[in-house]
Amino acid sequence: MEMRLLGLLVVLLVAVVIWLTVQRSQRRRGGPVQRPVNGRVVPPPPEEIPIEDSESFDVWGFRDTQFSVNSGGEVVVEGDRYPLSGKPIPSLFPWFQKQIEVPLDVSDRRPANYGADIPPSRAAESQLAELGALLAEDRCSVDEEERLRHGHGHTQEEMYAIKFGALPRVPDVVVWPIDEEEVIALIDHAKTSDFVLIPYGGGTNVTDALRCPPDEKRIIVSVDMRRMNRILWIDEQNRMACIQAGAIGRQIIDQLADYGFTMGHEPDSVEFSTLGGWISTHASGMKKNRYGNIEDIILDVRVVSPNGVLERSGVAPREAVGVDPRRWMLGSEGGFGIITQAIVRLFPLPEVQEYGSVLFPTFEQGVGFMYDLAQTDGVPASVRLVDNQQFQFGAALKPAPSGWGRFLGKVQKAFVTKGLGFDVNKMVACTLVFEGGREEVRRQEETVYRIASKHGGYKAGPENGRRGYQLTFSIAYIRDFVMNHWVLAESFETSMAWDRILPLCEKVKARVRKEHEARGLPGKPFISCRVTQLYPTGVCVYFYMAFYYKGVERPEHVFAEMERAARSEILAAGGSLSHHHGIGKHRQQFLPEIMSPAILDWHQKTKDSIDPQNVFGGSNQGLGSSPDAKP
Numbered sequence: 001m002e003m004r005l006l007g008l009l010v011v012l013l014v015a016v017v018i019w020l021t022v023q024r025s026q027r028r029r030g031g032p033v034q035r036p037v038n039g040r041v042v043p044p045p046p047e048e049i050p051i052e053d054s055e056s057f058d059v060w061g062f063r064d065t066q067f068s069v070n071s072g073g074e075v076v077v078e079g080d081r082y083p084l085s086g087k088p089i090p091s092l093f094p095w096f097q098k099q100i101e102v103p104l105d106v107s108d109r110r111p112a113n114y115g116a117d118i119p120p121s122r123a124a125e126s127q128l129a130e131l132g133a134l135l136a137e138d139r140c141s142v143d144e145e146e147r148l149r150h151g152h153g154h155t156q157e158e159m160y161a162i163k164f165g166a167l168p169r170v171p172d173v174v175v176w177p178i179d180e181e182e183v184i185a186l187i188d189h190a191k192t193s194d195f196v197l198i199p200y201g202g203g204t205n206v207t208d209a210l211r212c213p214p215d216e217k218r219i220i221v222s223v224d225m226r227r228m229n230r231i232l233w234i235d236e237q238n239r240m241a242c243i244q245a246g247a248i249g250r251q252i253i254d255q256l257a258d259y260g261f262t263m264g265h266e267p268d269s270v271e272f273s274t275l276g277g278w279i280s281t282h283a284s285g286m287k288k289n290r291y292g293n294i295e296d297i298i299l300d301v302r303v304v305s306p307n308g309v310l311e312r313s314g315v316a317p318r319e320a321v322g323v324d325p326r327r328w329m330l331g332s333e334g335g336f337g338i339i340t341q342a343i344v345r346l347f348p349l350p351e352v353q354e355y356g357s358v359l360f361p362t363f364e365q366g367v368g369f370m371y372d373l374a375q376t377d378g379v380p381a382s383v384r385l386v387d388n389q390q391f392q393f394g395a396a397l398k399p400a401p402s403g404w405g406r407f408l409g410k411v412q413k414a415f416v417t418k419g420l421g422f423d424v425n426k427m428v429a430c431t432l433v434f435e436g437g438r439e440e441v442r443r444q445e446e447t448v449y450r451i452a453s454k455h456g457g458y459k460a461g462p463e464n465g466r467r468g469y470q471l472t473f474s475i476a477y478i479r480d481f482v483m484n485h486w487v488l489a490e491s492f493e494t495s496m497a498w499d500r501i502l503p504l505c506e507k508v509k510a511r512v513r514k515e516h517e518a519r520g521l522p523g524k525p526f527i528s529c530r531v532t533q534l535y536p537t538g539v540c541v542y543f544y545m546a547f548y549y550k551g552v553e554r555p556e557h558v559f560a561e562m563e564r565a566a567r568s569e570i571l572a573a574g575g576s577l578s579h580h581h582g583i584g585k586h587r588q589q590f591l592p593e594i595m596s597p598a599i600l601d602w603h604q605k606t607k608d609s610i611d612p613q614n615v616f617g618g619s620n621q622g623l624g625s626s627p628d629a630k631p
């Protein structure tokens with residue numbers, strides 16, 4: 001009798017736990033998971049972002065996370081969001097100061113004057129009233145901080161300006177449309193009222209794409225799309241979803257996962273960037289080997305342009321229907337209109353996800369491995385190869401190990417250096433993410449490790465792979481931290497054919513060192529690279545550049561000049577102007593070097609005919625600046 005009662009109690013307890021879990025998950029997602037009607041599921045709207053997940057305005061990322069120095073003088077990552085969070089990282093500063101050959105003092109912190117000198121809004125009461133008539137009042141703001149945040153992305157120069165200088169021009173008004181009718185109304189109004197519209201996704205671009213033309217006389221309205229963030233439908237059978245353009249990456253991932261799907265697009269900025277931003281910057285995600293780049297995932301795009309709505313009667317897996325101007329939205333950087341929604345391909349959530357890592361004696365051997373791997377059909381979802389500087393950086397970012405961790409770390413290091421003869425100052429690391437069916441992943445692992453061993457690789461285990469891969473998210477916070485400690489740091493990317501990789505990487509590193517020396521900057525620069533995306537014909541490479549700037553005049557300009565010099569070197573060595581970050585205003589000066597006058601003319605004429613009043617006057621790629629907006 002007692003046993004039966006106990007059994008009943010256990011069953012009841014399990015039922016309560018299941019019910020509570022379901023309730024919690026539904027609350028998180030904003031409502032119950034829907035079942036299909038006419039073959040399509042209509043998910044509930046995502047829940048409003050909770051306050052604890054809100055974003056910082058003055059630095060990268062979530063408000064609860066930042067690098068700081070604890071009372072013991074050690075660097076720590078505040079919060080508990082990432083694997084690195086909450087743990088002291090004692091080696092970071094000592095290692096970095098050896099690299100740049102400047103003694104760094106963790107207590108020497110440059111105070112920021114964020115929020116100073118925000119240009120006042122130029123919008124008159126009557127103009128605000130006009131906008132207010134198109135959108136409810138709480139979706140139209142002249143708040144200073146909102147306007148400042150909407151006037152920049154995440155280039156080094158922009159982030160330096162908001163902390164230690166000022167942006168000369170920011171939007172006069174920020175609006176948050178909630179549906180396509182409001183977007184249409186805004187564009188119609190802008191055409192007749194001489195407003196400039198700049199679409200805003202997550203503000204994560206690294207191309208100055210949101211930076212306002214300083215001499216623009218018209219009222220600049222930033223159109224923040226993030227309240228158009230619904231998954232409108234999911235077609236489970238045909239593996240497609242229609243998603244509004246303002247949906248943020250992490251929300252898309254969470255919601256699609258409820259239905260057993262992913263769209264597979266995961267840029268490093270996925271926590272904050274949006275679908276519309278990905279399309280208009282022509283983005284690429286970390287798992288592109290499996291799921292493709294954004295252009296492979298997008299099946300259909302809906303756009304409101306000054307010339308009307310661009311829409312199609314249906315969607316098909318592939319079509320040959322002449323030139324489809326909607327494809328021009330890829331890379332349009334806000335210049336042609338506002339993307340309101342897109343139909344994307346869906347993939348079932350992978351049956352398994354495994355991490356892996358391999359150490360190679362040299363970068364050359366690592367690249368050799370990548371080449372052979374790229375020619376097979378066994379390329380994992382993500383494969384990244386870091387050079388020796390970044391390998392060491394990753395090691396310096398490790399929290400202090402204790403007990404067994406310290407012992408095992410030492411044993412592994414001794415094995416790799418003494419046993420295998422790897423040189424700590426030459427060895428490199430490759431991190432791997434495998435996704436797919438169990439058998440598929442097993443085959444990929446077999447291919448990867450077989451090829452790796454041919455190139456002298458040492459299998460370094462899943463934990464190093466997981467750590468290396470996930471480090472990406474916390475690393476994004478470092479740039480703002482070191483900026484306050486007199487170090488400017490930023491990354492820039494390119495793509496190139498296989499035969500260019502090694503000479504190009506060497507030339508760019510040498511050029512950065514030369515530029516640094518020529519300017520008499522303190523110490524040495526940090527310059528490093530990693531291979532991030534693979535193609536049968538070549539790769540994408542990221543460079544990371546940093547230098548100490550105390551005592552340097554206008555350091556943000558010096559940094560930009562050096563980056564431009566590095567870019568010239570990249571182009572001369574056969575690299576591309578950008579693999580996925582785009583052009584914006586940051587790289588537009590190089591366009592005439594890579595495109596014939598006829599291409600640039602087509603582009604400008606297209607812009608002129610679609611948007612003769614230059615309503616979308618963000619001036620990216622040098623397009624459509626109104627004559628009096630030119631400096």
Ligand SMILES: Cc1cc2nc3c(=O)[nH]c(=O)nc-3n(C[C@H](O)[C@H](O)[C@H](O)COP(=O)(O)OP(=O)(O)OC[C@H]3O[C@@H](n4cnc5c(N)ncnc54)[C@H](O)[C@@H]3O)c2cc1C
Binds near residue numbers: 245279333338
């Ligand atoms: C830490 C970090 C990591 C990053 N990692 C990656 C990466 O792995 N891969 C990658 O590709 N990029 C990466 N980026 C760059 C950036 O995240 C991408 O360019 C991203 O696609 C920008 O999206 P967003 O929503 O933030 O757009 P925003 O920055 O808001 O806007 C970018 C441009 O798109 C336009 N735009 C935005 N929404 C719309 C819309 N609905 N209609 C029309 N135009 C629109 C804007 O006007 C602007 O010109 C990274 C950036 C950072 C800071």
